[in-house]
Amino acid sequence: MTDPRNGPVLIETEDTGPSPAAAPPVLDAPAPEGAAMQAAAGFAARKPSALARWFWRLLGAIVTFGLSLWAWDFVTGLIARNAVLGYVALALLGLFLAVCLAIILREWAALARLARLDSLHHDADAARAAGDLMAARGVAQRVRKLYAGRPDMTWAEARLTEDTGEILDADTLFDHVERTLLAPLDARARVEIEGAARQVATVTALVPIALADVVAALTANLRMIRRIAEIYGGRGGTLGAWRLTRAVFAHLVATGAVAVGDDLLGSVGGGHLLSKLSRRFGEGLVNGALTARVGIAAMEVCRPLPFHAERRPSVTRVVQRALTGLFATGEAGPR
Numbered sequence: 001m002t003d004p005r006n007g008p009v010l011i012e013t014e015d016t017g018p019s020p021a022a023a024p025p026v027l028d029a030p031a032p033e034g035a036a037m038q039a040a041a042g043f044a045a046r047k048p049s050a051l052a053r054w055f056w057r058l059l060g061a062i063v064t065f066g067l068s069l070w071a072w073d074f075v076t077g078l079i080a081r082n083a084v085l086g087y088v089a090l091a092l093l094g095l096f097l098a099v100c101l102a103i104i105l106r107e108w109a110a111l112a113r114l115a116r117l118d119s120l121h122h123d124a125d126a127a128r129a130a131g132d133l134m135a136a137r138g139v140a141q142r143v144r145k146l147y148a149g150r151p152d153m154t155w156a157e158a159r160l161t162e163d164t165g166e167i168l169d170a171d172t173l174f175d176h177v178e179r180t181l182l183a184p185l186d187a188r189a190r191v192e193i194e195g196a197a198r199q200v201a202t203v204t205a206l207v208p209i210a211l212a213d214v215v216a217a218l219t220a221n222l223r224m225i226r227r228i229a230e231i232y233g234g235r236g237g238t239l240g241a242w243r244l245t246r247a248v249f250a251h252l253v254a255t256g257a258v259a260v261g262d263d264l265l266g267s268v269g270g271g272h273l274l275s276k277l278s279r280r281f282g283e284g285l286v287n288g289a290l291t292a293r294v295g296i297a298a299m300e301v302c303r304p305l306p307f308h309a310e311r312r313p314s315v316t317r318v319v320q321r322a323l324t325g326l327f328a329t330g331e332a333g334p335r
Contacts, residue, residue, distance in 0.1 A: 074089065075089050075090050075093060110241075114229065114243070114302075116146070117146075117232065117233065117302055117303075117304050120139060120142055120143060120305070121303070121304060121305065123135070123139050123142075124139050124174060124304070124305045125306060127139055127170055128170060128171060128308070130170075131170050133169065133173070135170070136173045137173065139174075139305075140177050143181060144157055144160055146233045152184075153181065153184075156180050156181050157181070160176070160177060160180050163176060164176075174308060175308060176309075177305060178309040178310050179309055179310065182303065182305060183310055185231050185232055186303075189228050189231050189295070189298075189299050190313055190318060192224050192227045192228055192231070193224060193228075193295030193296065193313070193322070194292075195224075196220045196221065196223070196295060197289070197295070197318065197322040198288065198322045199216070199220045200213075200221075200288050200291045201284040201287060202284065203220075204216070204217070204283050204288075205284030213283075217291065220291065221291060221295075222241065222242075222245055224291070224294070224295050224298070225241065225245050225295075225298045226241040226244075226245075228298045228302050229302045231302075232302040232304065244298070248294060248297050248298050248301055249294070285323065288319060288322060288323055292318040293315055
């Protein structure tokens with residue numbers, strides 16, 4: 001027989017404690033929202049009020065007027081005391097004004113080239129819609145002149161000149177211009193987008209400093225948009241690049257393209273993968289994908305011809321190629 005004293009001992013208590021069934025469910029971590037790119041887009045797309053514009057204009061006028069009076073008094077007073085030093089100061093001031101004039105002319109030329117790209121884009125749309133061969137040839141000639149003199153476009157320009165007269169259809173002519181002149185530029189622009197997306201994703205994931213990811217995202221996007229404009233012939237200066245950046249971000253904000261949706265989550269590996277990563281890595285992936293969206297929108301704005309023969313780059317493919325090896329988001333695929 002078994003001794004009952006060797007069996008288990010049950011101790012009854014009055015308070016059994018809370019039941020595990022009553023515990024609240026564990027909520028999933030919130031999905032990454034791309035906060036850095038959202039903040040950068042809001043800053044770049046924000047349009048100052050009329051009162052703020054007049055404030056900065058009047059402040060600039062007052063500061064310029066005051067500096068002009070100070071420079072005049074300084075030079076004339078120095079000439080009165082010492083003619084040699086006075087004329088040296090006058091020469092230096094003249095050189096400074098010449099440099100300022102050169103900067104103004106460069107900015108004006110940059111804005112003019114951006115306006116030229118926009119005009120080409122609209123004229124190409126109109127000629128393609130109307131099927132006007134003569135208008136299409138005129139646009140093709142203007143596009144060829146846009147890239148005349150560039151060493152990297154010499155062969156493509158010569159081929160386009162030889163083949164233009166043999167094409168008797170507007171759509172075919174535009175497609176030929178795209179494949180001959182713009183396809184190599186599209187490839188270079190995609191490389192710039194991939195580099196910017198990789199940089200933004202890395203900084204967001206690895207730098208925990210507040211506002212550092214916002215500054216990095218805005219800086220990387222400004223540099224990317226400026227480089228894309230230069231690739232397509234914009235040669236944007238400081239004011240031109242900022243104006244172009246505002247136009248791109250304003251378009252994205254107006255169309256909701258900077259919002260994080262299911263398509264964007266899928267483009268960076270799917271919601272299941274993001275839920276397994278840390279919050280910072282998830283934010284990095286989403287910010288990189290939003291940067292790719294900005295870059296593709298900049299391509300559409302800066303490209304002299306709209307996408308037709310050449311396929312518009314896919315955010316999914318751009319992000320996969322940019323982040324493969326940085327984050328395990330998937331295999332690189334064709335562009």
